[in-house]
Amino acid sequence: MTGDPLFADGVDWGDIGIMGIKIGVAFAALLVATMFMIWFERKLISDMQHRIGPNVAGPWGLLQALADGIKFFFKEDLRPANADPLVFRLAPYISAVTAFVAFAIVPIGGVFTDTEGRSGTVTLFGKETILQVADPPVGILLLLAMSSVAVYGVMLAGWSSGSKYPLIGSVRASAQAISYEAALGMSVVAVVIVAGSLSTQRIVSLQAGGANTWFVVTTGIVPFIVFLIAATAELNRPPFDLVEAEQELVGGFHTEYSSIRFALFFLAEFMNVITMSAIMVTLFFGGPAGPIFFGLTWLWPTVWFLAKVLAFLFVFVWFRATLPRLRYDQLMSLGWKVLIPVMLLWLMFLGLRQVVFDQESWNLAQRLVVTLGVTAVGGALGWLLLSAAMRAARRNTAQEPLDAEDLAGTPTGAAPGDVGPGRGG
Numbered sequence: 001m002t003g004d005p006l007f008a009d010g011v012d013w014g015d016i017g018i019m020g021i022k023i024g025v026a027f028a029a030l031l032v033a034t035m036f037m038i039w040f041e042r043k044l045i046s047d048m049q050h051r052i053g054p055n056v057a058g059p060w061g062l063l064q065a066l067a068d069g070i071k072f073f074f075k076e077d078l079r080p081a082n083a084d085p086l087v088f089r090l091a092p093y094i095s096a097v098t099a100f101v102a103f104a105i106v107p108i109g110g111v112f113t114d115t116e117g118r119s120g121t122v123t124l125f126g127k128e129t130i131l132q133v134a135d136p137p138v139g140i141l142l143l144l145a146m147s148s149v150a151v152y153g154v155m156l157a158g159w160s161s162g163s164k165y166p167l168i169g170s171v172r173a174s175a176q177a178i179s180y181e182a183a184l185g186m187s188v189v190a191v192v193i194v195a196g197s198l199s200t201q202r203i204v205s206l207q208a209g210g211a212n213t214w215f216v217v218t219t220g221i222v223p224f225i226v227f228l229i230a231a232t233a234e235l236n237r238p239p240f241d242l243v244e245a246e247q248e249l250v251g252g253f254h255t256e257y258s259s260i261r262f263a264l265f266f267l268a269e270f271m272n273v274i275t276m277s278a279i280m281v282t283l284f285f286g287g288p289a290g291p292i293f294f295g296l297t298w299l300w301p302t303v304w305f306l307a308k309v310l311a312f313l314f315v316f317v318w319f320r321a322t323l324p325r326l327r328y329d330q331l332m333s334l335g336w337k338v339l340i341p342v343m344l345l346w347l348m349f350l351g352l353r354q355v356v357f358d359q360e361s362w363n364l365a366q367r368l369v370v371t372l373g374v375t376a377v378g379g380a381l382g383w384l385l386l387s388a389a390m391r392a393a394r395r396n397t398a399q400e401p402l403d404a405e406d407l408a409g410t411p412t413g414a415a416p417g418d419v420g421p422g423r424g425g
Contacts, residue, residue: 003135003201005121005128018124019133023104026133030103030271037270038065041317048321072263080256082162091160092257092264095153099271102146104133105200106278109302112208112289119205120288122298130201131288131302140198143279144185147234150272151177154236154243157265158253169252172328173243176233179335180240184230186343190223191215191283193350204287216284222346224284226339228315231276233335236269237316239323240331277312281305341386349375 006015039054039062046053054061079088109131110120121128136142151173158170194215195203207214216224233240244252254265281287290304326334352374356362 003137003139003199004130006130014125014127018127018129021124022129022131022133026104027100030100030274031267033274034267034270035065035069037274037313038068040313041270041320044314044317045321069263072260075259077259077261078256080162083256084160084162087156087160088256089261091153091157092261092268093153094156095150095268096264096271098146098150098153099268099275102143103271103275103278105135105139105142106275106282107132107135107201107204107287108278108305109288109298111292111297111301112205112287119208120201132200135199135201138198139200140188140192140203144181144188147184148177148181150234150268153265153268154253157257161253161256163256165251166253166255169243169255173236173253176236176240176243176331176335179332180230180233180339183226183335183339183343184234186340186347187223187227187230188283190219190343190347190350193347193354194219200282200287204282204289207286208289211286214284214286219284219350220346222342224280226343226346227280227283229334230339231280232316232319233331235272235276235316237273238320239325241325242328242331273313273316274309277309277316278305280312281308337386337390341382345375345379345382348378 006018042064043053043061054064057063057067079085107120107130110122112120121130123129154173155170158166158168158173161167191203192198195206197203197206203215211217236243244254254262257265285308286304288301288305290301292300
């Protein structure tokens with residue numbers, strides 16, 4: 001919270017009260033937004049599939065999510081006999097809390113400028129503050145930490161259930177998170193290289209000069225595309241929802257959960273979608289920065305922020321309604337063989353660009369030749385090393401000896417005289 005001018009001259013009870021109000025409003029707003037997201041996804045997918053969707057509970061079915069939540073409160077809370085009591089109860093809260101903590105660093109309002117100073121601040125009860133819960137100087141690191149911790153909720157839920165299908169789902173979740181956390185982190189590093197800061201408030205301020213200053217433009221569109229794909233995988237959203245693939249795992253990591261504990265996983269999933277959309281808006285699309293047309297100066301930035309977040313929520317729902325689920329080998333290949341190499345090459349390019357363009361004695365042609373030349377050489381070398389590693393892996397796989405039973409086509413455990421299925425009569 002060191003970036004908040006509210007605490008610039010010390011801390012008193014008024015400051016603590018304003019901080020409490022900001023935390024309460026942020027938490028309530030995120031819960032209401034989650035209810036809206038559930039309704040929005042159901043209604044939008046039903047429209048894409050030529051169905052009606054929720055239309056009974058409240059006007060246009062707006063209260064359907066509230067009705068579902070009330071139902072979960074009164075359902076029986078079951079726990080398998082083989083489950084670990086403490087971890088089984090703790091896992092849903094880990095998933096929900098990490099989503100809220102990550103949202104705490106997102107600025108949702110305030111008039112931003114492209115200059116240093118009191119950018120993005122507002123006045124509440126006579127005190128100057130920012131419209132976000134906290135702006136730590138290492139805000140981006142907090143985001144990455146919460147993204148990493150969130151997988152423990154899924155992993156522990158599957159492990160503690162004492163059942164095989166949830167365990168498989170949790171193992172998939174850990175492997176998937178490791179695969180895409182690297183690409184996600186490197187796409188965030190691209191923003192940090194250009195911004196020169198880990199503070200989200202500062203990152204938004206640098207993008208307040210118009211759409212041409214948004215980091216989706218200044219970093220090149222590649223980091224944003226990688227972030228979008230990796231975030232979709234991190235959220236376990238289609239087409240990357242293999243941790244809860246009902247055709248293979250019954251329901252995945254939350255198969256054994258019921259009542260309010262299942263509702264917490266359900267809540268965390270949709271809350272994470274909203275949080276990640278807000279993070280993308282903050283990192284690449286200027287956050288709440290935008291033009292102010294007339295009056296209500298304090299309101300327009302929040303309107304722009306909500307409009308941008310809504311656009312990304314639509315994209316996530318569109319993905320779910322359109323794309324088929326990937327196979328697990330495709331999921332791993334995309335993360336390790338495509339996204340990570342691409343981001344390594346792009347980080348090399350951005351780093352070289354930052355260093356070379358700081359050389360004032362060089363002209364533009366020299367800067368371009370050095371930047372593009374070194375990047376091309378590095379990319380070619382990386383491609384050769386990756387291709388060699390993949391060829392070695394395929395060669396080792398092809399040379400693995402087969403068991404005698406595999407060569408004979410005899411099922412494991414079968415007697416030598418048994419007839420396999422479909423053979424003879």
